Each structure stands twice: as structure tokens, then as C-alpha cells.
Amino acid sequence: MNVVGATVGWLSDPANWTGPNGIPTRVGEHTAICLAAMAIALAISLPAGLYTGHTRRWAGLAAGLAVIGRALPSLALIGLVLPITQALDPDRGFSLYPTLIAMVVLAIPPILVNADAGLRAVDADVVEAARGMGHGEAGLLRRVEVPLALPVLLGGIRSAAVQVIATTTLGAIFALGGLGRYIVDGIAQNDDGMLFGGVVLVGGMAMTAEGLLGLLQRVAERRAAARVP
């Protein structure tokens, strides 16, 4: 088919693998943005989720976040933040920051909700036994609760990562780099090869993340199963 041929052609064209608009550059940009968004999201939501899950308080927080998180359209979020950040930094404040912030907001609910839920799901008897053995709160968290809750937690991180990778492409509408560039430019220039090439790259990246984190999740599952008698 036309489209498949164009895509294969575009992907195999060595010219597309060099320069500031080359595939390695864009992949690098995309990865950097996604990693940054994930890192910030993790920094915010992991402590919060571990806290609420461990102490089993603030149950409404996770529930409310889950609801709101799903309901917030990313493009609208980017639009909401854009004028503010643009005023602060005309360049990055237009392209990078709005999308970055929107991706952080996108990633927080899955991570926090799963951290909270994963910890809450740890068998209360196991926790009680560990406390009885003399584990302090921090040690309890580190040695008992987190390892047991890890599969669920990793599931949340995995879900967040895939969503972020796919949705970061929206930033290209606002002159952001990354793989979204190929998609937006492909549309504008009517270049099917570039458009679908971008899609394939994003898809590949998302599936790689999915696969890696899925693997980690399965390893964590086996470890957790081995721990519980």
C-alpha cells in the first residue's frame, strides 16, 4: 500500500537519521521530556501515595484524584497553562513548560492511586506481624509493604508512562520537539511517510516502556508471592 511504502521509505531514508530533525534527536527529545514528566510526577505522587496507603488515611484523596485525573483533557490543560508560562518565558513557556506540566498532571493520578491502593491491599495480618516483630514504621514500609505492593505500584507507573509517551505528541502543536514533531509536520506537509513514521516511533517507544515495566512488574509479582507464606 501507498502508506506502508511511504512509511518504510521514510524510516529507511538515512537523511532522516541525522541532524536536528533526525530520528535520534527527536527520540532523545521525546525521551527526555517523558522522563522529566515522570520524574516530577513520581516525586510528587510516590511520597503522597505511600503516605496515605501506609497510614490508611485520606482515602478520599486517591478516589478524588482518580476521578479528576481521568476527567481532565490534556489539550485543555496545556491551553490553560500556556498563557501563564508564556508570560514567564516566551520561548520555553510556549513549547515546553505547558506540555510538561500537563504531562505531570496526567501522570500523577495513576501513580498515586496505585501506590495508595497497593499499600492498602497489603494483608493487614502481615503488617501486624511485622510490627510485632519490632519493625519501625520506615523499616516496615521498606522491607514489607513496598515489596508486597510493588506489582500494583509498577502497574500504575506503567500506565502513566504509556499515556505520557503517547500524549506528549500534543506538545508539537505548540512548537515542541520530540516525536510529535513528525506527526504535526507530517499533517501540515501532507507527508504520509513522516506522519506514520512518527506514529510507528511513538508506538514503538510506548510498547518498549510497556514491555520493560511489564517485565519489572512480573518480577515484582513473583518476588511478592514468594514472600507471603
Added chain:
Amino acid sequence: MPNAQPRPAATVEFDHAAKHYPRDAASAGTLGAVDDLSMVVPAGCVCVLVGPSGCGKTTTLKMVNRLVEPTGGRILLDGVDTATRDVVELRRGIGYVIQQVGLFPHQTIGENVGTVPRLLGWSAGRRRERTDELLALVGLDPAAYRGRYPAQLSGGERQRVGVARALAADPPILLMDEPFGAVDPIVRERLQNELLRLQEALAKTILFVTHDIDEAIKMGDLVAVMERGGKLAQYGPPAELLARPASPFVARFVGADRALKRLSLARVGELALRQVPTARVGDPAGPARARTLSDPFPYLLLTDGPGRPIGWCDEASIPPDGVLRADAATPASPFLNRRTTLKDALSLLLDAEVQAGIVTDREGRLTGVVTVDMVAEWFRTTGSRQAAGAELPAAPAAGS
């Protein structure tokens, strides 16, 4: 009571019925296999299938309404092979009660009970009438319960609804799979008694599965003991199982206390009651004292004016003259009636200060007294005659 002519109960016959699972099936541990089962359940009988887990009792039950299809043999209802009947028509004519009840959570109690009538095309009015009738029959106030949802009921109430639902279309046969297993012992006993009471009125053929031998003995007219591998170990009335277990397995399953269990099958009314010295309040004490001293039984039973027993007077404490006063008596022993089982009677007697149970009639008047050695005597005579093979309580007549 059902308004139309009640349908006669059906006979169930297992003719070399079998269920074999393929070796690689993952069913090992879920339902057990059944091996060459042959037995007849007369109409109107309660037949209890009992045995350890994995013995195939639930599988046997499910073969009757073809939730499990037999791999060998036949199952006949009123002489008709179930395999030849349309399975939908078959199942709508069989009541089915399971441990978790399986009420539809999204429907009201009334709608749940009316499930099969609705499928059979009954009018709304007739369904409602029947539902109310059945709810009352199982001890639930129709006005209060018909509009509620299952989640609002306790476990015992839900199971009553389950029984009502099973009876809705007046099926000639009822299948029950550990129906009372999910409720606490007090509720379970109530439900068992209610079912027995219902059965007295309705006389259905009931196939009842349990793993509890005591429940089997209490509920069953006939008991089928099954062992692992799906084989029938013994089939007969409870008394026969207790008196003459057919194999070491049955003897073990029935329990080492089977002699005491047999006492639960006999009632006070079967005994020739003993008479003891009695006197009324207000009677002269002297003659009463003389009578008591001359009788081997060391106590005087004091009754009120109309003859209702109050309590015992120790012979040594009866004054030589004056009149007998009510406060001289202590109610130091259990009150029984002729329906009390010998097992309960013995248990109460052993625990009493005066080991003589006072038997009264419906109006509360004294009819006689039961002592521990009377029970032991019963066992020696009647009990051992049962063990020798004579004089078993008659099996229920077919079609009764």
C-alpha cells in the same frame, strides 16, 4: 397450602449412574466422580446424600437436573429417563437450593421467588398470590419481605427465600446442596426444623446433600453414605446405618458415638413411664411421708391443685404432720414431654440434681417420670434388638 391439587411427588431412580472425568481435566478437587450408583428414592421421601468431600454427592445431585451430564447409566424421574427430556422443561420442574442461595441481587424478593412461574407464563396476579403464599409458608411476612432486596436480608432469611423460590412452581422433586451450610448453628437448627415441618405438609421428594452425619440422621428418611471415588457405601434408614453399619468406613463416618446417636432417633413417648409418689399442695403431710418412705424412689413429687408438677421433696425433709407446702419443693429436675428425644432427655438428666425427668402432657399435667436407668434399659432391650436386625423403624411408604 397450594391451592390447586398438589402434584404427587416423583420417584427418583439411579440406574448404574456414573460420571467419569477425563484424566487430564482440571476438575480434580472440584466435583468428584460417581461410580455405578444404583438406588431408588421413593416418592415423598427425604433422601440424604452424605459423605466426605470429593465423594461425588454433589455430582450425583447435579446429575438429576443435568447441571452435570452423566457419562454412564440412567437417571429416571417417575420412570422417565431424564436424558430423554428437554433440559429446560426438566429444570423448570425441579426445585434447586444451594448453599450460597444464588438470589438475583438486582431483583426484589418477590421477583426472585416468581422466577420460574414467570418463565412458565403465569399471570402477574397468580405469581403474586403464590409468592405471598410461599413467603408465609417459610416464615417470612410477605408484606414486609416481598419488596426488599437480597442484600437487606440475613443469611437465614435469604435461604428461606431460596426454599420458597424452589417451591414456587410446585415441583415434584427438590434438590438441596448443603443448603444450611452457610448459616450459624442456631439458625441452621431452626431452618432444619422448618424444613421438616414443611415436608410434613408438602410431602415432596427431597434429595439433600450434606457432609454432616448428624444433619443426615436428623433430616433423612433414607440416608445414602458415599465414599471417595463416588461409590455408594450404604443406603437405608438412619436407624439401620447406626445399628448396622455396612463397612468399617461407614462405621467410622457415622462416628464412635453412634449408640448415643441412636438415642436421638427415639423419643420419651416410646418409654413405659415410671410412676413415683406424688401429693398435692395442702395434702396432709403424714400419709405422704409414709408413702414416700415405703417407696424405693427417695423423693416425693409435689403438684399443685390441678395436678401440675411443682418440684421434689426429699423424703427426709417431709414433716411428719401438718400439711404440705409449695415452698418445700425444689424444681430440681428437667421437664420433658413425650416428643423429647431420648438423647436430649439423657443429657438433661445427667446434668440434674434429681435425676428424674418429669414428663407432662400438653396441659402440663404429670404423666410420669423418666430416669437414667430407664434409658439404659431401653437401649439394652429395643436397641439391641435393632442391632440384631429386628424391629427397625419402618421405612416411609412410597407415595405417602
Added chain:
Amino acid sequence: MLDWGWLADHLPALAYRTGQHLYLTSIAMAVGLAISLALGTAAARRRRLYSPIGIVAGLLFTIPSLALFAALVPIVGLNLLTAEIPLVLYTLVILFRNVVAGFDAVPADVHEAADAQAVVGLARLLRVDLPLATPLIVAGIRVATVSTIGLVTITATLGDAFGGLGFFIFEGARRSFPTEIYAGALPVILLALALDRLFAWLGDRLTPWSRASTAEATSAPWREEAGAA
């Protein structure tokens, strides 16, 4: 701050775009629901169908919506289908899983009792399976609706004829006109949150039996049986 004059002038346009937004969403939801009910019912019966459909669904999620809309242009042209096909597909991804989960959620003892009473065929579907699957299905509709609201904003990349409220977000960003961005972004977010609440309420309304259980379970007194002493 906000240019209220512009807002006042553009009320008709805002109304039009809001209407367009809801129109695009409703079509996607209606079609998506119909297809996923059909597919989900089939997959609940024949488990073998579930994996392939599930895998396709997962793949779909990794494709940035932007690309999917653009990719359809060469195939179907630039019309309602171009916008609706991706919207319906994304709806299917969510709803299909929930429909199947809904059917799976019917308790085993209810199945057994229904089998034993020979509640079969259409009666079984309409009287037993579907009502009990409703909570999860409505939960799916809730998530899918909100997600679709967000995706409709992205249809603005297809041109002025589409986009719903997303039109204002794009135009506003292009012209660096914050008021216009907010005129699009805020209503979208509010719409999403409002619909989320609506379906949460609707789900609750449609399941009177689970509400009933939270009410106090009262029991009428037994009739005491006169038995042996």
C-alpha cells in the same frame, strides 16, 4: 486579564462550538456503546475472542490520537467519519473491557441458580446478565465519555469544521490570545467534570439493590416453633 468584550461578542460562536462538541461526543458514545455491547456479549460467551480484541485495544491506546485523526484523511476524506471513527475506536477500547468485566462480575451462585431454573437465552441476558453488569458498564461509559470530551478537542487539527471547543484552544494559541484559549479550555474541563459527576450519579440510580444493602438490614422476628421441651 480576560477580554470580556471578546467573550461577549463571541457568545454565539461559543454556543455553536459547545453544541458541536456535545454532538461529536454523543455520536461517538452511542456508536461505541452499541458496538461494545455486541462485541462484549460475544466475548463474554466465547473467551477466545477476548484476547485478540484486548490486544488490538491496547495497541490502539499507544497511537497518539493526533495521528489517528490525520491518518484517516487520505482514507475517508475530510468529513464526519474522519472525526468519528477514531473517537469511536477509543471509546470501544474502554467500553469493551468494562462490558466483559461487567458480565464476569455476575456471581457464580447466581449463574448456578439461573442455570438450575433454566433462565436461558434472551431472558438470561436481559433479566440477569445485563442488569448485574450495569454498574461496571456505566463506570465504563463514565470514563469513555470524559475521555471522548477530551479527544474531541483534538479534532480541531482536522480544520475549522471540527474541534468543538478545541477550536478556541488552537486559535487562541496560534494568535497568542489567552482569552480565547480559556474560552475553549475552561468549558471543556468543566464539561468533563460535570459529565463525570452525572454518570456517577446515574450509575448509583440504576443500581437500587446495592444502595439498599447500605441501608440497615432489618429482620422481622421469626415465628417461634414449639418443639420438644
